[in-house]
Amino acid sequence: MFVMQTIKGDSLKVLYLGNSHTFFNDLPQLTADLALSNGDTLIFESNTPSGCTLGHPQNGHLYNSTSLALIDSIDWDYVILQEHSLFGVIDYYRDTYMYPGARSLDSLIKLNNECTETIIQLIWGKKYGGEHCINLSCSIEFEDFAHMQDSLTAEYLRLADTLSCTVAPSGVAWKQSILNGDPIELFYPDESHPNLAGSYLTACVYYSVLFQKSPVGLPFLAGLNPEDAFYLQQIADEVVFSDPEQWNINGNIPVAGFDITQIENTVLCNDTSINAGYYTWDFGDGTTDTIQNPTHTYYASGTYIITQEVSTLCHSDVTTDTVYVKLTNTSxxxxxxxxxxxxxxxxxxxxxxxxxxxxxxxxxxxxxxxxxxxxxxxxxxxxxxxxxxxxxxxxxxxxxxxxxxxxxxxxxx
Structure with missing residues (x-):
């Protein structure tokens, strides 16, 4: 179950840990400007050294004193992890550094604040696919961008599933735009990094995932012409919200829900919530309960509002329903x-x-x-x-x- 938010004025604290793919065109600031144009606030810090990885001992955020200090600096709402663009398709680097590095960083993030959510950026592939090597370890020969992107997508989704964390599917949005006929160039001339349009599309994906709101129609265009910006906003919206469960958006957040079966003055409450760890029921007559599926009897005629609150250690949600009781027996x-x-x-x-x-x-x-x-x-x-x-x-x-x-x-x- 996924409900898109529509309330303006949300504020989030986000830490970006990445490399030059995040540094180019100041992706965090682009996302903050998008948010501000809709009345939302993105407070962020970032550490994005060129060539940085998640877990390689020579240049990994796991061993970077700045990154580690930033993780511990405040209670972040989200920490976004962006891996080296090739690690996901080279078996040795993926299995030796990418997966272990992401797991270790996620553990450190939760150690600082167990309610901080880790987001994995699903990076885009090289413009023309091909074979790519780091030292003596190489990827397979990818036929084209889509072939390489599908491989990256599968590996990043597997990583996110292992960590039970959210995915920011920027690479999937790039693929959709390219398969639409590639109307807007997204790549910098090196055929790897993003140009301004590529960063803007990625920022639209980030805004959608972070605030769970559509970027379509936001007035911040980052200097792009309105038609191009609107097109990229639509791509991000379609990719993120056509199947939010695939990206595990709200995957750990409880959503309240219950059904009622009423037999005279007794109600049986059947919990239909998701992701709940704890339950609190208020039956509207001064009594409460904390079991998952309570039964309650009313002893006076009237209209009663039943309130269910479901929660985890970090989040909660509330819903209500109304019952009407009319007692017919005098005893x-x-x-x-x-x-x-x-x-x-x-x-x-x-x-x-x-x-x-x-x-x-x-x-x-x-x-x-x-x-x-x-x-x-x-x-x-x-x-x-x-x-x-x-x-x-x-x-x-x-x-x-x-x-x-x-x-x-x-x-x-």
Whole structure:
């Protein structure tokens, strides 16, 4: 389930750890300018040394003191990791440095703040594909850009799945534009780095992923002509939001939801939320619960709003539904087990306590804060009429001591 946000004025703190592919045309600032043009705020820091990798000992962010200090500097909302453009297609560098480096950096990010989300940038391939080597390790011979991009996409999605993190599918957006007939040149003359249009498309992807809002129609054009900028905005929107689950957008965020089955004055709540770790229910009559699928009985006619809040350690979501209760019986069975039943009579302050098998020896009434409100010693009887009219309206704890043991009930008055 994915819901695109529409509220303006969001503010995010984002750290970019990349290399020259992020440095070219100041990609973080382009993304911030896009956000600002829609009333959103992107507070960012970046470290993007040329040729930097995620986990290579010679030039990896994992070993870069600036990168490590930035990770620990504040509680980031997101940290974006951008790997060397060739590591994803050369087996040795992918398996030895890219995957282990991403895992280690993600662990450090979570160590600083377990609620920070890691985003993996899905980089684009070389303009014409081809074979590419680093030292003695080489990729396969790619037929063209699309062939190389498909390989990169598969590896980056596998990495993101391993880390359970979000993907920024910039390379997929580049592929879609190129397959559309390549109407706008995205590459710098070196056929690897982005020109301004390529960086703008990537910024539109970032804005869509970070703020979960469409970039289409945003007035910031970065100096591009309006037709080109609008086209690139549309490409980013289509790639990100046509299948957000593929990129794991909101993949770790809980979304509340439940169905209700009502049987007279009793409701059965069936949880349909996703990604929830904890549940809090408010039934609108002063009672709550924390189990996943609660059952609740109302003891007065009326309209009640049931509120479900689902949460994780980092996020929460709330939804509500309304039930209508009309009691038709003048006597209501409040609660019972195999032996003891408690029934509320026509006068809502009178309760009949009946023990089918054992003898009732004592009855205590406590308020919800634990204060004793009433105590009665009984001489082994099976039925007792309890008058609570002198107590204020609310919920109370009834403790019945019998020859069968001690039973506790929560009763309304």
């Amino acid at each position: 209501k069975n409040i609660i019972s087990d195999y032996n003891i039943s408690v029934t509320q009579g026509d006068d809502s302050g009178l309760f009949n306590i009946f023990s089918k098998y054992s003898e009732i020896n004592q009855i205590n009434i406590y308020s919800l804060d634990g204060s004793l409100k009433y105590s009665k010693y009984l001489n082994g009887i099976h039925e007792y009429l309890l008058d609570m009219n002198y107590l204020q309206s609310g919920f109370y704890i009834l403790v019945v001591s019998s020859s069968d043991g001690i039973k506790t009930f929560k009763i309304p008055h």
